[in-house]
Amino acid sequence: MPPLKLKKGSTSHSAYNLRPTFSDVQERHTLAVLVDNEVGVLARVIGLFSGRGYNIESLTVAEVDHEGHTSRITVVTTGTPQVIEQIKAQLGRIVPVHDVHDLTVEGQVVERELALFKVQGTGDKRIEALRLAEIFRANVVDSTLDSFVFEITGDVGKIDAFADLMRPIGLVEMGRTGVAALSRGARA
Amino acid sequence: MTKNMGGRQLTGAQMVVKALKDQGVDAVFGYPGGAVLPIYDEIFQQNEIRHFLVRHEQAAVHAAEGYARSTGKVGVALVTSGPGATNAVTGLTDALMDSIPILVISGQVPTFMIGSDAFQEADTVGITRPCTKHNWLVKDTAALSGVLHEAFHVARSGRPGPVLVDIPKDVQFASAEYLPPTKVSTSHYRPKLQGDPAEIERLVALMEGAERPVFYTGGGVINSGPEASRLLRGLVEATGFPITSTLMGLGAYPASGDKWLGMLGMHGTYEANMAMHGCDLLINVGARFDDRITGRIDAFSPNSRKVHIDIDASSINKVIKADVPILGDVAHVLEDALALWKARGSRTNAGKLGTWRKRVQEWRAVRCLDFKQEGAVIKPQYAVSRLEALTKDRDRYICTEVGQHQMWAAQYMGFEAPNRWMTSGGLGTMGYGQPASMGVQVAHPESLVINVAGEASWLMNMQEMGTMVQYRLPVKQFILNNERLGMVRQWQELLHGERYSQSWSEALPDFVKLAEAFGAKGIRCQDPADLDDAIVEMLDHDGPVIFDCLVEKHENCFPMIPSGKAHNEMLMTNARMQGAINATGAVLV
Numbered sequence: 040m041p042p043l044k045l046k047k048g049s050t051s052h053s054a055y056n057l058r059p060t061f062s063d064v065q066e067r068h069t070l071a072v073l074v075d076n077e078v079g080v081l082a083r084v085i086g087l088f089s090g091r092g093y094n095i096e097s098l099t100v101a102e103v104d105h106e107g108h109t110s111r112i113t114v115v116t117t118g119t120p121q122v123i124e125q126i127k128a129q130l131g132r133i134v135p136v137h138d139v140h141d142l143t144v145e146g147q148v149v150e151r152e153l154a155l156f157k158v159q160g161t162g163d164k165r166i167e168a169l170r171l172a173e174i175f176r177a178n179v180v181d182s183t184l185d186s187f188v189f190e191i192t193g194d195v196g197k198i199d200a201f202a203d204l205m206r207p208i209g210l211v212e213m214g215r216t217g218v219a220a221l222s223r224g225a226r227a
Numbered sequence: 228m229t230k231n232m233g234g235r236q237l238t239g240a241q242m243v244v245k246a247l248k249d250q251g252v253d254a255v256f257g258y259p260g261g262a263v264l265p266i267y268d269e270i271f272q273q274n275e276i277r278h279f280l281v282r283h284e285q286a287a288v289h290a291a292e293g294y295a296r297s298t299g300k301v302g303v304a305l306v307t308s309g310p311g312a313t314n315a316v317t318g319l320t321d322a323l324m325d326s327i328p329i330l331v332i333s334g335q336v337p338t339f340m341i342g343s344d345a346f347q348e349a350d351t352v353g354i355t356r357p358c359t360k361h362n363w364l365v366k367d368t369a370a371l372s373g374v375l376h377e378a379f380h381v382a383r384s385g386r387p388g389p390v391l392v393d394i395p396k397d398v399q400f401a402s403a404e405y406l407p408p409t410k411v412s413t414s415h416y417r418p419k420l421q422g423d424p425a426e427i428e429r430l431v432a433l434m435e436g437a438e439r440p441v442f443y444t445g446g447g448v449i450n451s452g453p454e455a456s457r458l459l460r461g462l463v464e465a466t467g468f469p470i471t472s473t474l475m476g477l478g479a480y481p482a483s484g485d486k487w488l489g490m491l492g493m494h495g496t497y498e499a500n501m502a503m504h505g506c507d508l509l510i511n512v513g514a515r516f517d518d519r520i521t522g523r524i525d526a527f528s529p530n531s532r533k534v535h536i537d538i539d540a541s542s543i544n545k546v547i548k549a550d551v552p553i554l555g556d557v558a559h560v561l562e563d564a565l566a567l568w569k570a571r572g573s574r575t576n577a578g579k580l581g582t583w584r585k586r587v588q589e590w591r592a593v594r595c596l597d598f599k600q601e602g603a604v605i606k607p608q609y610a611v612s613r614l615e616a617l618t619k620d621r622d623r624y625i626c627t628e629v630g631q632h633q634m635w636a637a638q639y640m641g642f643e644a645p646n647r648w649m650t651s652g653g654l655g656t657m658g659y660g661q662p663a664s665m666g667v668q669v670a671h672p673e674s675l676v677i678n679v680a681g682e683a684s685w686l687m688n689m690q691e692m693g694t695m696v697q698y699r700l701p702v703k704q705f706i707l708n709n710e711r712l713g714m715v716r717q718w719q720e721l722l723h724g725e726r727y728s729q730s731w732s733e734a735l736p737d738f739v740k741l742a743e744a745f746g747a748k749g750i751r752c753q754d755p756a757d758l759d760d761a762i763v764e765m766l767d768h769d770g771p772v773i774f775d776c777l778v779e780k781h782e783n784c785f786p787m788i789p790s791g792k793a794h795n796e797m798l799m800t801n802a803r804m805q806g807a808i809n810a811t812g813a814v815l816v
Contacts, residue, residue, distance in 0.1 A: 079352060079353075079356065079364075082353070082356060083356060086356055086357055121544065124544060125541060125544075125545055128539075128540040128541035128543070128545075129541045131540060131541070132386075132539060134360065134361040134381055134414070134416050135361075135414075137415055
């Protein structure tokens with residue numbers, strides 16, 4: 040029997056090319072996961088994503104009902120439709136998970152992220168930074184003679200665009216919260 | 228701690244014992260250590276719960292699994308902190324993969340020392356989070372009884388699984404009010420049992436029209452309880468459809484039933500795999516399209532409509548797209564389907580079904596499991612067949628380790644009832660069978676319990692012979708000894724140019740002397756002519772036996788679907804093995 044000719048690091052020989060071909064289209068979904076705010080619940084959710092090889096683009100979590108001790112985890116993920124369905128089903132079977140909402144399929148979504156930008160510069164650059172901040176409705180929350188910290192909220196695209204503009208002007212540091220999201224309309 | 232609200236004040240350690248009693252637990256498998264001493268002190272002061280001292284914590288968990296599988300009840304293991312808990316990880320993972328309801332209670336360093344790298348401290352809930360269905364670290368004695376009852380609820384509800392409760396030592400000493408199970412409101416965790424009536428109606432309609440149907444059943448039928456097996460048999464009788472099962476589901480439909488095709492999958496029968504490949508209606512009842520079953524996915528059962536009954540939503544559409552997904556408990560769904568079948572006065576497509584049965588009969592006629600016992604060396608298939616013949620009429624439970632012997636046991640032994648067959652399927656844990664057989668014998672002291680083993684797997688937990696002798700558990704360890712890691716050797720022959728890297732056990736113990744050293748009985752058999760007498764001698768002995776059956780060393784397990792191949796590309800003998808697996812298949816396990 041001749042030895043196997045497997046190229047090192049070859050992905051064409053990966054076991055996963057025998058996976059079912061449901062659909063190759065990558066979709067981006069925003070999921071809202073309502074959980075009991077108990078010790079380790081976030082680790083369970085994150086561990087599920089890492090353990091099963093799913094993507095996390097953004098993740099936010101905070102207790103939203105202090106009396107009922109429930110938290111809302113908003114997670115933005117990408118995958119094929121079949122993977123997205125798997126993620127929802129896998130999340131749904133975690134014991135402290137009450138509900139999994141796929142906001143992307145449930146209708147229109149409001150998505151917002153908050154970001155802080157530190158921009159260094161003097162003279163024209165400083166003036167240009169303020170002008171752009173005004174256009175993007177970013178607020179100055181800290182200032183020195185040669186720097187600003189801007190606060191901006193918006194969807195991910197807006198914040199990315201603001202970052203792209205600020206980078207040549209003197210963006211030196213950025214902090215982002217990740218996405219919080221709700222469905223549009225009256226229904227909860 | 229908390230105020231007395233009129234309930235009974237108990238220490239945490241007393242609560243553990245009380246909660247176990249209130250949950251109907253009569254046996255616990257465990258190993259003491261510093262962080263569980265208060266619980267062991269309570270166990271010492273009572274007689275209702277029997278404690279079995281294992282020799283290694285992994286064995287405690289497998290024993291609890293064996294107990295759970297053979298009774299349908301939650302199995303319980305008790306281990307100490309640190310190494311006690313980490314040794315439990317393999318058993319927990321095994322139980323998670325095979326959906327076995329067990330509770331592991333672990334001691335933990337006192338709450339005020341958690342995080343300080345204390346002696347025998349480990350982040351037990353962190354380590355076991357991915358290998359339990361759920362786990363809890365209880366930091367307040369007042370919460371302990373509620374958590375323990377909830378743990379039982381989670382372990383046995385929905386798709387069953389392992390749970391772990393980690394209890395710091397100070398929580399075991401402190402007192403609080405004990406709440407009985409009736410006073411504890413279990414969580415929102417209530418998986419749906421009833422299937423969608425519309426989907427069940429689609430299933431019945433498909434069954435009425437099916438030309439080439441097959442039932443493909445799995446461990447979910449066993450886990451759903453004996454009623455599920457009864458209903459499954461009812462539906463098979465009502466429809467006359469052929470039925471196959473995964474390794475996990477053996478016994479749900481009786482092997483002596485005339486619709487039985489044998490096990491399917493990588494080492495399944497020719498008729499089962501060909502039926503799966505050729506069917507036009509595939510009814511999956513509580514199985515999960517595991518890769519051992521499907522083989523190459525894009526060639527799996529290519530022309531069938533697929534119905535999938537499962538209590539776990541994440542199993543549906545995970546691997547194979549279901550045309551009719553039915554989310555619910557197997558017994559509930561089968562009951563509704565059978566009732567609807569009868570209510571509609573359903574008839575099968577008799578003409579087409581007759582043709583299909585003839586084809587199945589032709590596949591059966593291939594007699595894929597036939598072998599010839601010739602010469603002076605015992606063939607492993609022959610050994611298992613004789614064991615089957617000499618024990619099949621007895622009140623019998625069979626466990627296995629993992630490897631060739633496991634497949635031969637599945638192929639050559641017939642299971643007539645559920646909960647009689649304990650084997651590590653999903654995780655494939657060598658060393659599972661011996662402790663599992665111990666747990667089965669504890670649950671069924673009057674029954675015959677046999678662990679069909681390979682010598683390599685068996686050695687992985689051989690220390691448990693001590694436990695069996697101590698508690699006079701008369702388990703029969705039936706070892707097919709080929710002095711090889713047989714399945715590894717088979718794959719090396721198939722895939723790696725017959726380079727038998729590290730698959731040869733060079734310095735095996737004398738198993739007869741080993742048995743005697745433990746205070747058990749040892750029997751060796753190497754002549755086919757002596758085999759029946761030797762097996763009878765084993766069965767007649769009232770105590771644990773190690774049966775060292777020296778078998779043909781280079782026997783391969785067939786039929787076999789090579790990795791990356793379809794169901795209709797089975798290998799039946801050695802002759803066609805060379806080059807059977809291509810490079811793509813070789814990366815699969």
